[in-house]
Amino acid sequence: MAEAPDLKRGRFLVPGGAGFIGSNFVRMIRKRFPDSRVTVLDKLTYAGNLANLESLSGDPGYRFIKGDICDAKAVTAAMEGCDLVVNFAAETHVDRSIEKAHEFVLTDTFGVYVLLEEARRAGVRRFLQVSTDEVYGEILGEAANEESPLLARNPYAASKIGGERLAYSYFATYGVPTIVTRGSNNYGPFQHPEKLIPLFVTNALQELPMPVYGTGKNTRDWIHVDDHCAAMLAILAAKDVEGETFNIGAGNEKSVLEITALILDRLKKPQSLIRHVTDRPGHDRRYAIDMSKLAKRTGFQPSVAFERGIAATIDWYVENRSWWESVRSGEYRHYYERMYGAR
């Protein structure tokens, strides 16, 4: 096994770095490791947003390339000179995958293959494939550990299994130093308002209904995006993790109704904004993951208490109205009408 890389002088390629988690990750690298270099490769789909990276404009350690991970030429050019690949690029919204899975299969599975082929040719030091706890499917009993079966139940999660198994196969077959992480539900600044928390906060701020799917008793394990990013860095800095998979969660299991109540309370908005609507088809009732491997192998522990993190997140959307108003214009309006218009 190779020595752990020196992240301080890492040459990072971050596909999908203009999205929610990717942009938080890129900012964290540049802040923690001033001698690092980061290249973001992003297709700028509806979810990619250069405003998420605005604070880095003029930073000589950062460059942006617009491109598709399914395009081998674009990937070859972007990977030049990089030794650490952390792949966030994906179609990520479950409801959109239910509407049409085509782009999910392309980006989340085929796109990962294109990146892996180039990583193999270029001989990178490490390749971290950012996967999701949704690959386990719904967890009604004991929390899933890394050996639990992969029983994904929606097209997004199934496509993510394709990507992460390809990453592992490139390790087992060709010795490409891949690592897979399975993160739980993230929250924090710069999350697209199609996802539960920013959707409900921004709807409430506009006195629009908060569309709770079905009973609202479905639960997720919430992790602040800073903890998710810090955990990935802890894994990248650890020894002998090639070919390994790590769950990344924070043990904050909350139902949709609990989250909704917290948002209404913080914004001092009325309960009457809650609207129970038709459930998501195949809606996974619960995700729950065991994080003991991550703690044991890296010593990492999440540090953002949920109550503090959610309050700060709600406040961020209150204070950054122009960011989300811009995202909520254009394509979003058509999406919202399709998704919620007749629900």
Ligand code: NAD
């Ligand atoms: P996001 O939707 O906010 O961002 C995705 C980014 O990928 C966007 O910038 C988009 O433009 C880019 N992209 C999409 N297709 C591309 C392509 N073909 N080529 C290049 N770029 C492309 O997503 P996110 O919520 O930040 O999630 C990032 C990663 O983390 C994804 O791989 C996702 O599966 C995983 N993940 C997300 C969560 C979560 O709660 N959000 C939890 C666990 C894992």
Ligand code: DAU
């Ligand atoms: O678990 C990790 C996954 O978390 C990531 O891999 C995905 O990329 C990310 O989108 C997220 O998936 P979820 O489906 O859990 O997230 P979402 O925000 O779409 O939904 C969270 C919960 O809120 C879920 O139970 C469905 C519910 N919900 C969601 C929306 C958008 C509603 O009740 N109403 C809504 O309008």
